[in-house]
Amino acid sequence: GENVEQHPSTLSVQEGDSAVIKCTYSDSASNYFPWYKQELGKRPQLIIDIRSNVGEKKDQRIAVTLNKTAKHFSLHITETQPEDSAVYFCAASIRGGGSQGNLIFGKGTKLSVKP
Amino acid sequence: NAGVTQTPKFQVLKTGQSMTLQCAQDMNHNSMYWYRQDPGMGLRLIYYSASEGTTDKGEVPNGYNVSRLNKREFSLRLESAAPSQTSVYFCASSESGGGQPQHFGDGTRLSIL
Secondary structure, three states: OOOEEEEOOEEEEEOOOOEEEEEEEOOOOOOEEEEEEEOOOOOOEEEEEEEOOOOEEEEOOEEEEEEOOOOEEEEEEOOOOHHHOEEEEEEEEOHHHOOOOOEEEOOOEEEEEEO | OOOEEEEOOEEEEOOOOOEEEEEEEOOOOOEEEEEEEOOOOOEEEEEEEOOOOOOEEOOOOOOEEEEEOOOOEEEEEEOOOOHHHOEEEEEEEEOOOOOOOOEEOOOEEEEEO
16 A cells, blocks of 8 residues: 655754654655644644645745655754654655545654754 | 544543544534554544545544534544554544645543453
């Protein structure tokens, strides 16, 4: 079946450094790629997303890039802060993302930002 | 706005018991979803409802049933709970039916003994 691989599973950075999380997907029909942040014991929150007709999208300190040819996409966080510490999940739509399409999630990256 | 509200927040069941997890959203969203989250795993879709009156199976539907009671409410039922269903369950909603959950509830932590 379709799957999404996410790396690394854990990431530790110093405050102020950048963090990069990478995902690869298998369904060539995938056209929607969201990222979610989940703090310990809390709900997942959609933080940024990108569609297949766009190569890069930025929102303040976070950005997502997409390489459709290689079927991978990445989350970039610059100037990391302790409050960025959380588990981050990538996801990719399957079967075109229409009403019959859904998301397949990666297994998550636990990001720790050390002050 | 409360967003997506799930009840209960915690529940312990014995094997074979049944229960219904409730979810309601006040954002007038068309689509609603039920996910389960297990340690070391991402979220896995159990069932979804693209619009009022429709429901479809997701990735892991076995052992579950759902009801889209109206536009606001989407419930998940375990008819005969099994230890393998011990998990955290999240309900989510989105404006459209593209399989793209935008807002999640706080989750229900379910333990089955």
